[in-house]
Amino acid sequence: MEFLSSLTDGNVGFFLLLLLRFSGIFAFFPFFDNQLVPVSVRGALSFFMTLLFFPLIPHTSFNFTLEEFLLAGAMELLLGFLASLFLQVVFSAIAFATDSISFSMGLTMASAYDPISGAQKSIVGQVIAMLAIVLALSVNFHHFVFLFVAHTLSSIPLGGFVLRGDIIAYLIKAYANMFLVGFAMAFPILGLILLSDIIFGMIMKTHPQFNLLAIGFPVKIAIAFVVIILVIPAIMVRFKNELNAAFLALHRLF
Template sequence: MSESVFALGELENQFWQLAFLMIRVGAALVVAPFFSAAAVPALVRVSVAGAVAIFILHWVPVVGLPSDLFSVPGMIVVVGEILVGLCLGFVLQIAFAAPLIAAEMISGAMGMSMAITGDPASGGQTTAYGQFFSVVLVLIFLTLGAHVQWLGLVIESFRAFPPGETWLGADRMAEVAAFGGVMFETAVRIALPVTVILFLVQVITGILSRSAPSLNLFSLGLPAGVLAGICALLLSTPLIYQHLSDLIATALLKTESLVIR
Protein backbone atom coordinates (compact mmCIF):
# COMPACT_ATOMS: atom_id res chain seq x y z
CA MET A 1 0.00 0.00 0.00
CA SER A 2 1.66 3.19 -1.15
CA GLU A 3 1.45 6.44 0.78
CA SER A 4 0.58 9.58 -1.12
CA VAL A 5 2.39 12.73 -0.05
CA PHE A 6 0.56 16.00 -0.62
CA ALA A 7 2.87 18.91 -1.37
CA LEU A 8 2.72 22.02 -3.48
CA GLY A 9 6.40 22.16 -4.36
CA GLU A 10 7.77 25.66 -4.82
CA LEU A 11 4.51 27.28 -3.71
CA GLU A 12 4.71 25.51 -0.37
CA ASN A 13 8.32 26.60 0.11
CA GLN A 14 7.42 30.23 -0.57
CA PHE A 15 4.55 29.99 1.90
CA TRP A 16 6.85 28.83 4.70
CA GLN A 17 9.38 31.51 3.80
CA LEU A 18 6.63 34.11 3.95
CA ALA A 19 5.41 32.78 7.30
CA PHE A 20 8.96 32.92 8.66
CA LEU A 21 9.51 36.51 7.51
CA MET A 22 6.23 37.53 9.13
CA ILE A 23 7.59 36.55 12.56
CA ARG A 24 9.99 39.49 12.89
CA VAL A 25 7.59 41.95 11.27
CA GLY A 26 4.68 40.73 13.38
CA ALA A 27 6.68 40.98 16.60
CA ALA A 28 7.61 44.58 15.74
CA LEU A 29 3.99 45.49 14.96
CA VAL A 30 2.73 43.90 18.18
CA VAL A 31 4.97 46.13 20.31
CA ALA A 32 5.04 49.31 18.22
CA PRO A 33 2.45 51.98 19.13
CA PHE A 34 -0.37 52.86 16.75
CA PHE A 35 -0.01 49.45 15.07
CA SER A 36 -0.53 47.66 18.39
CA ALA A 37 -3.52 49.77 19.47
CA ALA A 38 -6.39 47.84 20.99
CA ALA A 39 -8.68 49.34 18.34
CA VAL A 40 -6.64 47.78 15.53
CA PRO A 41 -7.98 44.28 14.79
CA ALA A 42 -5.58 41.36 14.81
CA LEU A 43 -6.54 40.59 11.21
CA VAL A 44 -5.26 44.01 10.14
CA ARG A 45 -1.92 43.44 11.90
CA VAL A 46 -1.53 40.03 10.28
CA SER A 47 -2.41 41.50 6.89
CA VAL A 48 0.13 44.31 7.27
CA ALA A 49 2.80 41.84 8.41
CA GLY A 50 2.03 39.60 5.43
CA ALA A 51 2.18 42.51 2.98
CA VAL A 52 5.53 43.71 4.36
CA ALA A 53 6.85 40.14 4.29
CA ILE A 54 5.95 39.86 0.59
CA PHE A 55 8.01 42.96 -0.18
CA ILE A 56 10.89 41.61 1.89
CA LEU A 57 10.72 38.31 0.02
CA HIS A 58 11.15 40.14 -3.31
CA TRP A 59 13.40 43.04 -2.31
CA VAL A 60 15.84 41.61 0.21
CA PRO A 61 17.95 38.55 -0.60
CA VAL A 62 17.26 36.79 2.68
CA VAL A 63 19.63 33.90 3.31
CA GLY A 64 19.88 31.44 6.15
CA LEU A 65 16.20 30.49 6.27
CA PRO A 66 15.75 27.39 8.44
CA SER A 67 14.70 24.28 6.56
CA ASP A 68 12.53 23.09 9.44
CA LEU A 69 10.84 25.65 11.69
CA PHE A 70 9.67 23.05 14.18
CA SER A 71 13.12 21.65 14.94
CA VAL A 72 15.27 22.84 17.84
CA PRO A 73 17.61 24.95 15.62
CA GLY A 74 14.56 26.35 13.84
CA MET A 75 12.90 27.39 17.11
CA ILE A 76 16.12 29.08 18.22
CA VAL A 77 16.13 31.10 15.00
CA VAL A 78 12.46 31.99 15.57
CA VAL A 79 13.27 33.27 19.06
CA GLY A 80 16.00 35.46 17.58
CA GLU A 81 13.55 36.86 15.04
CA ILE A 82 11.10 37.71 17.80
CA LEU A 83 13.87 39.40 19.81
CA VAL A 84 14.83 41.70 16.94
CA GLY A 85 11.22 42.57 16.17
CA LEU A 86 10.43 43.37 19.80
CA CYS A 87 13.47 45.65 20.09
CA LEU A 88 12.55 47.56 16.91
CA GLY A 89 9.02 48.14 18.17
CA PHE A 90 10.00 48.82 21.77
CA VAL A 91 12.01 51.89 20.76
CA LEU A 92 8.85 53.50 19.38
CA GLN A 93 6.89 52.40 22.43
CA ILE A 94 9.36 54.22 24.68
CA ALA A 95 9.06 57.35 22.54
CA PHE A 96 5.27 57.33 22.73
CA ALA A 97 5.43 57.03 26.52
CA ALA A 98 7.08 60.46 26.91
CA PRO A 99 3.93 62.59 26.34
CA LEU A 100 1.98 60.36 28.73
CA ILE A 101 4.49 61.07 31.48
CA ALA A 102 4.34 64.79 30.69
CA ALA A 103 0.54 64.65 30.83
CA GLU A 104 0.66 63.02 34.27
CA MET A 105 2.91 65.81 35.53
CA ILE A 106 0.71 68.55 34.06
CA SER A 107 -2.52 66.98 35.28
CA GLY A 108 -1.13 66.61 38.79
CA ALA A 109 -0.05 70.26 38.89
CA MET A 110 -3.43 71.45 37.57
CA GLY A 111 -5.44 69.26 39.92
CA MET A 112 -6.91 67.36 36.97
CA SER A 113 -5.67 63.92 37.95
CA MET A 114 -9.24 62.81 38.55
CA ALA A 115 -10.10 63.42 34.87
CA ILE A 116 -9.36 59.87 33.69
CA THR A 117 -10.46 58.48 30.36
CA GLY A 118 -10.02 55.22 28.51
CA ASP A 119 -6.96 54.90 26.29
CA PRO A 120 -7.87 53.10 23.03
CA ALA A 121 -4.19 52.57 22.23
CA SER A 122 -3.29 50.53 25.29
CA GLY A 123 -6.73 49.52 26.47
CA GLY A 124 -6.00 51.01 29.92
CA GLN A 125 -6.75 54.38 31.47
CA THR A 126 -5.00 57.70 31.16
CA THR A 127 -5.66 61.32 31.94
CA ALA A 128 -7.49 63.58 29.52
CA TYR A 129 -4.28 65.41 28.68
CA GLY A 130 -2.52 62.10 28.11
CA GLN A 131 -5.12 61.20 25.50
CA PHE A 132 -4.70 64.61 23.90
CA PHE A 133 -0.92 64.30 23.72
CA SER A 134 -1.19 60.75 22.34
CA VAL A 135 -3.47 61.90 19.51
CA VAL A 136 -1.15 64.82 18.71
CA LEU A 137 1.91 62.55 18.66
CA VAL A 138 0.19 60.04 16.36
CA LEU A 139 -0.80 62.82 13.97
CA ILE A 140 2.75 64.18 13.92
CA PHE A 141 4.10 60.65 13.48
CA LEU A 142 1.90 60.03 10.44
CA THR A 143 2.34 63.53 9.00
CA LEU A 144 6.13 63.24 8.99
CA GLY A 145 5.92 59.85 7.31
CA ALA A 146 7.74 58.26 10.23
CA HIS A 147 5.65 55.09 9.93
CA VAL A 148 7.01 54.52 6.41
CA GLN A 149 10.58 55.16 7.57
CA TRP A 150 10.14 52.79 10.49
CA LEU A 151 8.78 50.01 8.28
CA GLY A 152 11.73 50.64 5.97
CA LEU A 153 14.10 50.11 8.90
CA VAL A 154 12.31 46.88 9.77
CA ILE A 155 12.87 45.69 6.20
CA GLU A 156 16.49 46.85 6.31
CA SER A 157 17.03 44.84 9.49
CA PHE A 158 16.96 41.66 7.38
CA ARG A 159 20.12 42.86 5.64
CA ALA A 160 21.91 43.67 8.90
CA PHE A 161 20.63 40.66 10.83
CA PRO A 162 19.90 37.72 8.52
CA PRO A 163 18.07 34.76 10.07
CA GLY A 164 20.42 32.93 12.39
CA GLU A 165 22.47 36.06 13.15
CA THR A 166 19.88 37.92 15.17
CA TRP A 167 21.79 38.35 18.43
CA LEU A 168 21.83 42.12 18.99
CA GLY A 169 24.56 42.11 21.59
CA ALA A 170 24.86 43.81 24.95
CA ASP A 171 25.79 47.19 23.45
CA ARG A 172 22.62 47.46 21.38
CA MET A 173 20.45 46.29 24.25
CA ALA A 174 22.07 48.98 26.40
CA GLU A 175 21.22 51.59 23.74
CA VAL A 176 17.57 50.59 23.88
CA ALA A 177 17.57 50.87 27.67
CA ALA A 178 19.41 54.20 27.56
CA PHE A 179 16.72 55.61 25.27
CA GLY A 180 14.50 55.67 28.34
CA GLY A 181 16.55 58.63 29.57
CA VAL A 182 15.61 60.54 26.41
CA MET A 183 11.98 59.73 27.13
CA PHE A 184 12.10 61.24 30.63
CA GLU A 185 14.07 64.24 29.39
CA THR A 186 11.49 64.98 26.69
CA ALA A 187 8.64 64.56 29.17
CA VAL A 188 10.22 67.11 31.51
CA ARG A 189 10.79 69.54 28.64
CA ILE A 190 7.15 69.29 27.58
CA ALA A 191 5.76 69.70 31.07
CA LEU A 192 8.25 72.28 32.39
CA PRO A 193 6.71 75.51 30.96
CA VAL A 194 3.22 74.56 32.10
CA THR A 195 4.27 73.37 35.56
CA VAL A 196 6.33 76.54 36.16
CA ILE A 197 3.34 78.74 35.34
CA LEU A 198 1.09 76.63 37.55
CA PHE A 199 3.61 76.86 40.38
CA LEU A 200 3.64 80.66 40.12
CA VAL A 201 -0.16 80.75 40.14
CA GLN A 202 -0.29 78.60 43.25
CA VAL A 203 2.34 80.76 44.97
CA ILE A 204 0.42 83.94 44.16
CA THR A 205 -2.85 82.37 45.30
CA GLY A 206 -1.25 81.26 48.56
CA ILE A 207 0.21 84.72 49.21
CA LEU A 208 -3.15 86.40 48.57
CA SER A 209 -5.00 83.93 50.77
CA ARG A 210 -2.57 84.57 53.62
CA SER A 211 -2.82 88.33 53.13
CA ALA A 212 -6.61 88.37 53.16
CA PRO A 213 -7.92 85.21 54.90
CA SER A 214 -11.46 86.56 55.13
CA LEU A 215 -11.79 86.63 51.32
CA ASN A 216 -11.16 82.86 51.08
CA LEU A 217 -9.08 83.30 47.95
CA PHE A 218 -7.59 79.84 48.39
CA SER A 219 -10.84 78.33 47.09
CA LEU A 220 -10.08 79.97 43.75
CA GLY A 221 -6.77 78.14 43.45
CA LEU A 222 -8.16 75.14 41.53
CA PRO A 223 -10.12 77.15 38.92
CA ALA A 224 -7.21 79.54 38.53
CA GLY A 225 -4.79 76.64 38.11
CA VAL A 226 -6.97 74.98 35.46
CA LEU A 227 -7.38 78.23 33.54
CA ALA A 228 -3.67 79.03 33.77
CA GLY A 229 -2.77 75.50 32.67
CA ILE A 230 -5.00 75.68 29.60
CA CYS A 231 -3.55 79.08 28.64
CA ALA A 232 -0.01 77.76 29.17
CA LEU A 233 -0.72 74.74 26.96
CA LEU A 234 -2.03 77.01 24.20
CA LEU A 235 1.00 79.27 24.41
CA SER A 236 3.45 76.37 24.47
CA THR A 237 1.88 74.52 21.54
CA PRO A 238 4.73 75.35 19.08
CA LEU A 239 7.27 74.24 21.67
CA ILE A 240 5.40 70.99 22.30
CA TYR A 241 5.22 70.30 18.56
CA GLN A 242 8.99 70.82 18.27
CA HIS A 243 9.72 68.51 21.20
CA LEU A 244 7.48 65.76 19.83
CA SER A 245 9.00 66.08 16.34
CA ASP A 246 12.50 65.84 17.78
CA LEU A 247 11.43 62.82 19.84
CA ILE A 248 10.18 61.00 16.74
CA ALA A 249 13.37 61.84 14.85
CA THR A 250 15.48 60.58 17.76
CA ALA A 251 13.45 57.36 17.95
CA LEU A 252 14.03 56.72 14.24
CA LEU A 253 17.74 57.39 14.64
CA LYS A 254 17.88 55.02 17.58
CA THR A 255 16.06 52.36 15.55
CA GLU A 256 18.47 52.93 12.67
CA SER A 257 21.43 52.47 15.00
CA LEU A 258 20.06 49.02 15.89
CA VAL A 259 20.01 47.83 12.29
CA ILE A 260 23.42 49.21 11.33
CA ARG A 261 26.38 47.04 12.21
Protein backbone atom coordinates in the same frame (compact mmCIF):
# COMPACT_ATOMS: atom_id res chain seq x y z
CA MET B 1 3.01 26.33 -11.91
CA GLU B 2 5.72 28.93 -11.39
CA PHE B 3 4.27 29.76 -7.99
CA LEU B 4 4.12 26.09 -7.00
CA SER B 5 7.69 25.54 -8.11
CA SER B 6 8.84 28.34 -5.79
CA LEU B 7 7.33 26.63 -2.73
CA THR B 8 10.53 24.88 -1.70
CA ASP B 9 11.45 24.14 1.90
CA GLY B 10 13.88 27.05 2.00
CA ASN B 11 11.44 29.59 0.57
CA VAL B 12 8.68 28.51 2.92
CA GLY B 13 11.04 28.68 5.89
CA PHE B 14 12.27 32.16 4.99
CA PHE B 15 8.66 33.26 4.36
CA LEU B 16 7.67 32.16 7.87
CA LEU B 17 10.67 33.95 9.41
CA LEU B 18 9.80 37.15 7.54
CA LEU B 19 6.19 36.77 8.65
CA LEU B 20 7.38 36.54 12.27
CA ARG B 21 9.53 39.66 11.80
CA PHE B 22 6.52 41.61 10.55
CA SER B 23 4.37 40.11 13.30
CA GLY B 24 6.77 41.49 15.90
CA ILE B 25 6.64 44.90 14.19
CA PHE B 26 2.84 45.11 14.07
CA ALA B 27 2.40 43.62 17.54
CA PHE B 28 4.69 45.98 19.48
CA PHE B 29 5.36 49.16 17.47
CA PRO B 30 3.54 52.35 18.54
CA PHE B 31 0.29 53.12 16.70
CA PHE B 32 0.05 49.53 15.45
CA ASP B 33 -0.18 48.13 18.99
CA ASN B 34 -3.24 50.15 20.09
CA GLN B 35 -6.65 48.69 20.81
CA LEU B 36 -8.23 50.39 17.77
CA VAL B 37 -6.36 48.06 15.40
CA PRO B 38 -7.87 44.56 15.74
CA VAL B 39 -5.60 41.55 15.93
CA SER B 40 -7.11 40.21 12.71
CA VAL B 41 -6.17 43.42 10.88
CA ARG B 42 -2.62 43.27 12.23
CA GLY B 43 -2.34 39.64 11.17
CA ALA B 44 -3.60 40.45 7.67
CA LEU B 45 -1.15 43.38 7.41
CA SER B 46 1.71 41.12 8.49
CA PHE B 47 0.85 38.55 5.83
CA PHE B 48 0.34 41.16 3.09
CA MET B 49 3.60 42.98 3.87
CA THR B 50 5.43 39.64 3.95
CA LEU B 51 4.23 38.96 0.41
CA LEU B 52 5.44 42.40 -0.72
CA PHE B 53 8.86 42.20 0.97
CA PHE B 54 9.58 38.55 0.20
CA PRO B 55 11.36 39.34 -3.14
CA LEU B 56 13.81 41.54 -1.19
CA ILE B 57 15.16 38.57 0.75
CA PRO B 58 18.73 37.64 -0.30
CA HIS B 59 18.83 34.21 -1.91
CA THR B 60 20.73 31.98 0.50
CA SER B 61 20.52 28.33 1.38
CA PHE B 62 18.16 27.28 4.16
CA ASN B 63 20.29 25.32 6.64
CA PHE B 64 18.15 25.40 9.80
CA THR B 65 17.31 22.39 11.89
CA LEU B 66 13.96 22.32 13.66
CA GLU B 67 15.46 23.57 16.94
CA GLU B 68 17.42 26.30 15.16
CA PHE B 69 14.31 27.35 13.23
CA LEU B 70 12.26 27.70 16.42
CA LEU B 71 15.03 29.74 18.03
CA ALA B 72 15.32 31.90 14.90
CA GLY B 73 11.56 32.56 14.98
CA ALA B 74 11.78 33.65 18.62
CA MET B 75 14.67 35.99 17.79
CA GLU B 76 12.64 37.55 14.96
CA LEU B 77 9.87 38.38 17.44
CA LEU B 78 12.52 39.69 19.84
CA LEU B 79 13.86 41.96 17.09
CA GLY B 80 10.43 43.56 16.66
CA PHE B 81 9.99 43.91 20.42
CA LEU B 82 13.38 45.54 21.00
CA ALA B 83 12.99 47.86 18.01
CA SER B 84 9.58 48.94 19.30
CA LEU B 85 11.11 49.92 22.65
CA PHE B 86 13.19 52.57 20.86
CA LEU B 87 9.98 54.32 19.79
CA GLN B 88 7.90 53.46 22.86
CA VAL B 89 10.37 55.50 24.93
CA VAL B 90 9.43 58.63 22.95
CA PHE B 91 5.70 58.06 23.38
CA SER B 92 6.22 57.25 27.07
CA ALA B 93 8.09 60.54 27.52
CA ILE B 94 5.14 62.55 26.23
CA ALA B 95 2.78 60.43 28.37
CA PHE B 96 4.91 61.23 31.44
CA ALA B 97 4.76 64.93 30.54
CA THR B 98 0.98 64.94 30.17
CA ASP B 99 0.49 63.01 33.43
CA SER B 100 2.67 65.56 35.23
CA ILE B 101 0.67 68.42 33.71
CA SER B 102 -2.66 66.85 34.69
CA PHE B 103 -1.45 66.24 38.25
CA SER B 104 -0.21 69.82 38.69
CA MET B 105 -3.48 71.21 37.28
CA GLY B 106 -5.52 69.14 39.72
CA LEU B 107 -7.19 67.21 36.88
CA THR B 108 -5.92 63.77 37.85
CA MET B 109 -9.46 62.60 38.59
CA ALA B 110 -10.75 64.02 35.28
CA SER B 111 -9.96 60.84 33.39
CA ALA B 112 -11.79 58.84 30.76
CA TYR B 113 -11.38 55.58 28.91
CA ASP B 114 -8.57 55.79 26.38
CA PRO B 115 -9.45 53.65 23.33
CA ILE B 116 -5.81 53.59 22.21
CA SER B 117 -4.25 52.05 25.31
CA GLY B 118 -7.41 50.50 26.76
CA ALA B 119 -6.86 52.16 30.16
CA GLN B 120 -8.08 55.20 32.07
CA LYS B 121 -6.11 58.34 31.18
CA SER B 122 -6.48 62.03 31.88
CA ILE B 123 -8.32 64.14 29.34
CA VAL B 124 -5.31 66.41 28.81
CA GLY B 125 -3.07 63.41 28.26
CA GLN B 126 -5.43 61.87 25.71
CA VAL B 127 -5.64 65.09 23.67
CA ILE B 128 -1.85 65.57 23.53
CA ALA B 129 -1.28 61.86 22.84
CA MET B 130 -3.69 62.00 19.89
CA LEU B 131 -1.89 65.09 18.58
CA ALA B 132 1.41 63.20 18.86
CA ILE B 133 0.03 60.25 16.85
CA VAL B 134 -1.38 62.59 14.18
CA LEU B 135 2.00 64.35 13.98
CA ALA B 136 3.81 61.02 13.71
CA LEU B 137 1.57 59.95 10.82
CA SER B 138 1.93 63.35 9.11
CA VAL B 139 5.73 62.88 8.98
CA ASN B 140 5.26 59.41 7.44
CA PHE B 141 5.98 57.47 10.62
CA HIS B 142 4.44 54.33 9.11
CA HIS B 143 6.64 54.67 6.02
CA PHE B 144 9.75 54.85 8.20
CA VAL B 145 8.67 51.60 9.86
CA PHE B 146 8.57 49.81 6.51
CA LEU B 147 11.90 51.35 5.49
CA PHE B 148 13.35 50.04 8.74
CA VAL B 149 12.17 46.52 7.88
CA ALA B 150 13.73 46.81 4.41
CA HIS B 151 16.96 47.99 6.06
CA THR B 152 17.03 45.03 8.45
CA LEU B 153 16.61 42.58 5.56
CA SER B 154 19.98 43.70 4.19
CA SER B 155 21.77 44.19 7.51
CA ILE B 156 20.31 41.31 9.55
CA PRO B 157 19.60 38.06 7.65
CA LEU B 158 16.45 36.20 8.54
CA GLY B 159 17.13 34.09 11.59
CA GLY B 160 20.45 35.84 12.20
CA PHE B 161 19.48 38.44 14.81
CA VAL B 162 21.69 38.40 17.91
CA LEU B 163 21.03 40.47 21.02
CA ARG B 164 24.05 42.74 21.46
CA GLY B 165 25.24 44.77 24.40
CA ASP B 166 25.08 48.13 22.58
CA ILE B 167 21.32 47.69 22.05
CA ILE B 168 20.77 47.05 25.76
CA ALA B 169 23.03 49.99 26.68
CA TYR B 170 21.08 52.34 24.39
CA LEU B 171 17.72 51.22 25.81
CA ILE B 172 18.92 51.75 29.40
CA LYS B 173 20.18 55.22 28.53
CA ALA B 174 16.97 56.04 26.62
CA TYR B 175 14.74 55.00 29.52
CA ALA B 176 16.89 57.05 31.89
CA ASN B 177 16.47 60.10 29.64
CA MET B 178 12.74 59.50 29.21
CA PHE B 179 11.90 61.29 32.45
CA LEU B 180 14.25 64.16 31.60
CA VAL B 181 12.65 64.64 28.18
CA GLY B 182 9.15 64.39 29.63
CA PHE B 183 9.95 66.91 32.34
CA ALA B 184 11.44 69.28 29.74
CA MET B 185 8.21 69.08 27.73
CA ALA B 186 6.05 69.84 30.77
CA PHE B 187 8.38 72.35 32.45
CA PRO B 188 6.74 75.59 31.16
CA ILE B 189 3.31 74.53 32.42
CA LEU B 190 4.68 73.09 35.67
CA GLY B 191 6.72 76.24 36.34
CA LEU B 192 3.80 78.59 35.78
CA ILE B 193 1.47 76.47 37.91
CA LEU B 194 4.06 76.46 40.70
CA LEU B 195 4.32 80.24 40.42
CA SER B 196 0.54 80.58 40.61
CA ASP B 197 0.47 78.35 43.72
CA ILE B 198 3.06 80.60 45.36
CA ILE B 199 1.03 83.71 44.49
CA PHE B 200 -2.20 82.19 45.79
CA GLY B 201 -0.40 81.15 48.98
CA MET B 202 0.82 84.71 49.52
CA ILE B 203 -2.69 86.04 48.91
CA MET B 204 -4.15 83.63 51.47
CA LYS B 205 -1.55 84.76 54.01
CA THR B 206 -2.42 88.42 53.53
CA HIS B 207 -6.17 87.88 52.97
CA PRO B 208 -7.40 84.86 54.96
CA GLN B 209 -10.92 85.39 53.63
CA PHE B 210 -9.71 84.50 50.11
CA ASN B 211 -11.55 81.35 48.99
CA LEU B 212 -8.94 79.22 47.26
CA LEU B 213 -11.38 76.47 46.27
CA ALA B 214 -13.87 78.83 44.65
CA ILE B 215 -11.42 81.21 42.97
CA GLY B 216 -7.87 79.83 43.02
CA PHE B 217 -8.38 76.44 41.42
CA PRO B 218 -10.48 77.62 38.43
CA VAL B 219 -8.00 80.45 37.79
CA LYS B 220 -5.04 78.03 37.98
CA ILE B 221 -6.70 75.60 35.56
CA ALA B 222 -7.54 78.43 33.14
CA ILE B 223 -3.95 79.71 33.23
CA ALA B 224 -2.64 76.20 32.64
CA PHE B 225 -4.90 75.71 29.61
CA VAL B 226 -3.74 79.01 28.11
CA VAL B 227 -0.09 78.01 28.56
CA ILE B 228 -0.75 74.56 27.07
CA ILE B 229 -2.20 76.18 23.95
CA LEU B 230 0.87 78.41 23.69
CA VAL B 231 3.54 75.73 24.25
CA ILE B 232 1.92 72.76 22.50
CA PRO B 233 3.78 73.55 19.23
CA ALA B 234 7.10 73.44 21.11
CA ILE B 235 6.12 70.11 22.72
CA MET B 236 5.26 68.64 19.32
CA VAL B 237 8.55 69.87 17.83
CA ARG B 238 10.48 68.23 20.66
CA PHE B 239 8.46 65.05 20.18
CA LYS B 240 9.23 65.06 16.44
CA ASN B 241 12.96 65.53 17.10
CA GLU B 242 13.04 62.69 19.60
CA LEU B 243 11.15 60.45 17.17
CA ASN B 244 13.68 61.19 14.41
CA ALA B 245 16.53 60.47 16.83
CA ALA B 246 14.93 57.12 17.71
CA PHE B 247 14.70 56.14 14.04
CA LEU B 248 18.33 57.12 13.48
CA ALA B 249 19.30 54.92 16.43
CA LEU B 250 17.30 52.05 14.92
CA HIS B 251 19.18 52.28 11.64
CA ARG B 252 22.50 52.55 13.44
CA LEU B 253 22.05 49.64 15.85
CA PHE B 254 20.08 47.19 13.69
